[in-house]
Amino acid sequence: MPDQANPRDVRRSRVVTPDSVGRLTEGQLSAVLGLAGTATHADGVGPLSEQVLLAARDRHVGTGSTTTSRHFLAYAGPNLAGYAHLGQGDAGEAATAEIVVDPAYRRQGIGTELLHALEQAAAPATRRAGTLRVWSHGDLDCARAFALRHGYSMQRELWQMRRSLRSDVASLPTVSLPGGFGARPFVVDRDENAWLEVNARAFLSHPEQGRMTRDDLDRRVAEPWFDPEGFILVEDLRGRAPVLAASHWTKVIPPEDPQIRPSQGEVYVVGVDPAYQGLGIGRTITVLGLAHLREEGLAQAMLYVDADNTAAVATYSKLHFARFAVDIMYSRIVHTPM
Numbered sequence: 006m007p008d009q010a011n012p013r014d015v016r017r018s019r020v021v022t023p024d025s026v027g028r029l030t031e032g033q034l035s036a037v038l039g040l041a042g043t044a045t046h047a048d049g050v051g052p053l054s055e056q057v058l059l060a061a062r063d064r065h066v067g068t069g070s071t072t073t074s075r076h077f078l079a080y081a082g083p084n085l086a087g088y089a090h091l092g093q094g095d096a097g098e099a100a101t102a103e104i105v106v107d108p109a110y111r112r113q114g115i116g117t118e119l120l121h122a123l124e125q126a127a128a129p130a131t132r133r134a135g136t137l138r139v140w141s142h143g144d145l146d147c148a149r150a151f152a153l154r155h156g157y158s159m160q161r162e163l164w165q166m167r168r169s170l171r172s173d174v175a176s177l178p179t180v181s182l183p184g185g186f187g188a189r190p191f192v193v194d195r196d197e198n199a200w201l202e203v204n205a206r207a208f209l210s211h212p213e214q215g216r217m218t219r220d221d222l223d224r225r226v227a228e229p230w231f232d233p234e235g236f237i238l239v240e241d242l243r244g245r246a247p248v249l250a251a252s253h254w255t256k257v258i259p260p261e262d263p264q265i266r267p268s269q270g271e272v273y274v275v276g277v278d279p280a281y282q283g284l285g286i287g288r289t290i291t292v293l294g295l296a297h298l299r300e301e302g303l304a305q306a307m308l309y310v311d312a313d314n315t316a317a318v319a320t321y322s323k324l325h326f327a328r329f330a331v332d333i334m335y336s337r338i339v340h341t342p343m
Contacts, residue, residue, distance in 0.1 A: 006116070006140075006148035029061055041053050044106070048108075048145060050145070051142060052103065052105035053103055056213070057092075059224050060074040077123065100126075101137075102123045120139070120155060123139075136337070136338055142332045143332065152333075162332075162333055163312070163331065164309065166326035168327065178292060181289065186239055186286070188238065196238065197219060200238070203251075207251075207276035207279065208276060209279075234297070236254045237255070237297065238251075250280075250281040251275075251281060254275075255271065255297055258271055268303060268305060269306070269307060271307050271308060272291065308326065
């Protein structure tokens with residue numbers, strides 16, 4: 006979310022919707038990525054999530070994703086001054102948005118103009134009310150004030166937790182899988198469907214992860230950072246055929262400067278099939294993933310977890326993770342414009 010607006014300069018900006026199905030041109034994409042980089046440097050936190058960046062780079066229409074993307078660009082003269090992304094799922098579901106304004110153009114009403122465009126797009130076609138959710142990455146004071154001023158209230162708190170992977174700072178516990186279980190790397194073009202099925206069951210009530218489709222998975226597998234060796238699967242080997250029980254998908258976070266060696270890894274997705282919960286597999290596979298990141302020479306690991314998921318927070322805290330940063334989701338009811 007952007008900071009406080011100054012209505013006196015609203016006339017300098019205009020909002021453009023480049024494509025009703027959400028495609029950005031190469032030039033628009035380049036401008037959006039540049040704007041995000043400028044805001045990151047100024048605020049100390051990236052303004053856009055991985056999901057939004059993937060959607061911005063998407064060159065396809067009618068894919069298997071369950072979410073439709075729309076992009077909004079605000080210009081001050083010829084310059085891109087602000088960008089917003091709107092993700093909409095099935096009818097009746099809340100829409101989710103992210104907003105970023107160039108630091109050089111803040112306090113000029115651009116954030117407010119983008120928010121109003123998002124609200125109009127998110128409102129249902131009938132006279133029924135809908136919900137718009139807006140992420141604020143980093144829980145910045147200015148973003149909190151902006152949200153509250155426009156009638157938004159906090160709905161969700163997402164923690165980023167971190168721990169050192171250096172053996173002289175915090176050791177990893179010794180773990181082992183239960184008898185009859187084995188671990189192996191993910192195999193592209195073979196394990197996708199089984200993983201998606203387990204992932205959906207493991208994150209049945211999760212607002213994002215539980216809805217991942219084959220298209221969403223394929224997009225991430227195609228990313229330069231993807232490494233199947235860091236995508237660990239645990240299988241139940243006691244039957245006639247192996248059965249996927251759990252997984253830990255790790256991610257090596259690429260630095261902005263490609264000449265610099267990566268130093269941070271992510272506990273990207275840890276999922277355990279509910280049929281295998283209670284066996285200690287979740288903790289074991291988490292540690293196996295951390296050990297892989299350490300073997301890759303990384304100095305630090307991070308992860309995201311909902312603040313109200315007390316069981317997960319307790320598990321990660323016992324593994325020496327500590328809260329490092331907070332993202333806040335704000336929401337409010339929006340209505341069809343009259």
